[in-house]
Amino acid sequence: QQQVKQSPQSLIVQKGGISIINCAYENTAFDYFPWYQQFPGKGPALLIAIRPDVSEKKEGRFTISFNKSAKQFSLHIMDSQPGDSATYFCAASFNDMRFGAGTRLTVKP
């Protein structure tokens, strides 16, 4: 049972474009919202994370937007590059961490 719902399942973007992935959660006890990046055959690795006391966090080309009242958050990848092609997972945590189903991003050269 997914406690975090993620969309879209897959996304194709041209090089230089903006990739946007969305997540929604139900449990208001969650207090940490990370995004993980996973390449084939590897474990997920933390990309960027946010806590609910801020509405936006930016690290380089990656930005999380957080809407506490709507219980939604999103990942924006600016100037998408072919090397960004991977599967991205949103997650939400209180004591343990629950993951979305993933978005397979393909960035075309």
Next chain:
Amino acid sequence: GAGVSQSPRYKVAKRGQDVALRCDPISGHVSLFWYQQALGQGPEFLTYFQNEAQLDKSGLPSDRFFAERPEGSVSTLKIQRTQQEDSAVYLCASSFRGGTGELFFGEGSRLTVL
């Protein structure tokens, strides 16, 4: 090594066999998590330890699944009488402290049940 280490990386079992998957977390990490990742899906929570205490095992799919971390370091996930539906990648992750924070994942153990 400096990261989370899992072994074996690949395991093929015949249906009905028992398997044991090992996780070596990052030294000093208090929390340890096991996840099951089916092909094309997100990691599904199985169980969570803080030191040697198993604080949450609500994600274990059946009583055939058992996890332990007896000395608060290395953990073993055991699956008894494996079934085909157990085929998946089993991911272990650790974090420095309890509660929320970054999880560091191993590369996973891929289990195939024939």
